[in-house]
Amino acid sequence: MAPLTRRALIAGTTAGGFALATGCTGAGPTPTPSGSAAASTTAAPSSAAPSPSPSPAAVSPSPSPSSPSPSPRIAQLPGGGTVPFPGRRMVALYGHPTAPVLGMLGEQAPAQAVARVHALVAQYQELLPDEKVIGAFEIIATVASAGRTADGSYSNRTPIETIMPWIEAAEANDIYVVIDLQPGRLDFLTQAKEYEALLKRPWVGLALDPEWRLKPNQVHLRQIGQVDIAEVNAVGTWLADLVKANDLPTKALVLHQFQPRMIVGRDQLDTSRPEIQYVIHADGQGGQPAKQATWQALLKDLPQNVFLGWKNFEDEDLPMLTPAQTVAQVTPLPHLVSYQ
Known part of the structure; x- marks a missing residue:
C-alpha cells in the first residue's frame, strides 16, 4: 500500500468515525490527530515511512532549574548552560529524515534543514530580543504503521545510521535534537532503549x-x-538514570498530547528528577479556535514543574500561525514551538 499523506490520514480517520473530541472543551470542532501519517508497510526499518508574555503562575508556573551543580565534564547545551529550560526557547522542525510527507524536517537534506530552522529562529529571536532562541530537530525515530509489521508491533524502527547525518548536522550548528517514538503495540521504554546510543x-x-x-x-x-x-514515569526514571550515569546535561522529555485522555493519570507525573525536564506539547491541528480550545483543555490541572510546547502544522492548520501570531496568541508562551 502506498504511504498515506497527512491529508489522506485526516480523511481516512474522519471516515473511520471515531470520536476526536477532547472531552473537556465543548467548544467548536476538535483538532484532528497529529504526528505521522501511519502507513501500511512490512518493509525493513531502513525504509520506514508511513509522520506575548509568559504564563501567569497560577496557570503554568515557570519552574526553576533544579539540577545539581554540574560536573566540569558535563557538556554545555546549545546556547550555553546544562539545563534546557527556562534559559532558552526552542523552535523545531518535525518529521522523518526519509519521508517528506511526515513533516518539514524531511522536506530537504540536513544542510538545508539547518538553514530552514535557523531562518525560523531568527524570526523568533527578533520577536523575543530579551530571550535566547535556538533551533531544534524533532526526528521521528519509530514510525506508526497502519499494517502489521514483521514483529507485530505496528511500528517501524528507523536505523540509527539513517538518523546520524541529522544528528551530526545539528551538533555542528548549535541545534538541539529530540528523538520521537511512535511505538504501536510496544511500550515506550522498550523502544527508548533501542536508541540509547543516541x-x-x-x-x-x-x-x-x-x-x-x-x-x-x-x-x-x-x-x-x-x-x-x-x-511515562518508567521512561523518565530510566532516562534520568542514563543522564546521571553518563554526566550528561539535563534532557528534555516531551509528551505529545491533544486530548486529556491520551495520558491517563497525568496528575501523577513524576517531575522530581533534576536530570530531565518534561514538556507537555500540544499537538492539535485544524482551525485556530479549535486549537486554542485544546490548548486551554491541556492547561487544566497541569502538573507542577513542566514546560509547554505548541505545534504549527504547515498543511493542516487553518491557517497556520506566523511566528508573530504564535508569540502574540499562544499564552502561556511555549518554550518549544515545532513545525510539521
Whole structure:
C-alpha cells in the first residue's frame, strides 16, 4: 500500500468515525490527530515511512532549574548552560529524515534543514530580543504503521545510521535534537532503549507520542492511542538514570498530547528528577479556535514543574500561525514551538 499523506490520514480517520473530541472543551470542532501519517508497510526499518508574555503562575508556573551543580565534564547545551529550560526557547522542525510527507524536517537534506530552522529562529529571536532562541530537530525515530509489521508491533524502527547525518548536522550548528517514538503495540521504554546510543549524546532529548501507543489487538487509524502515567514515569526514571550515569546535561522529555485522555493519570507525573525536564506539547491541528480550545483543555490541572510546547502544522492548520501570531496568541508562551 502506498504511504498515506497527512491529508489522506485526516480523511481516512474522519471516515473511520471515531470520536476526536477532547472531552473537556465543548467548544467548536476538535483538532484532528497529529504526528505521522501511519502507513501500511512490512518493509525493513531502513525504509520506514508511513509522520506575548509568559504564563501567569497560577496557570503554568515557570519552574526553576533544579539540577545539581554540574560536573566540569558535563557538556554545555546549545546556547550555553546544562539545563534546557527556562534559559532558552526552542523552535523545531518535525518529521522523518526519509519521508517528506511526515513533516518539514524531511522536506530537504540536513544542510538545508539547518538553514530552514535557523531562518525560523531568527524570526523568533527578533520577536523575543530579551530571550535566547535556538533551533531544534524533532526526528521521528519509530514510525506508526497502519499494517502489521514483521514483529507485530505496528511500528517501524528507523536505523540509527539513517538518523546520524541529522544528528551530526545539528551538533555542528548549535541545534538541539529530540528523538520521537511512535511505538504501536510496544511500550515506550522498550523502544527508548533501542536508541540509547543516541540518547547518550549531550544534545539529544526524547519525545513520547501517545497517539500511536496501542493496546493489544488495536490497530492505528481506528482509535487514538493513550498511555498510562506509570509507563511515562518508567521512561523518565530510566532516562534520568542514563543522564546521571553518563554526566550528561539535563534532557528534555516531551509528551505529545491533544486530548486529556491520551495520558491517563497525568496528575501523577513524576517531575522530581533534576536530570530531565518534561514538556507537555500540544499537538492539535485544524482551525485556530479549535486549537486554542485544546490548548486551554491541556492547561487544566497541569502538573507542577513542566514546560509547554505548541505545534504549527504547515498543511493542516487553518491557517497556520506566523511566528508573530504564535508569540502574540499562544499564552502561556511555549518554550518549544515545532513545525510539521
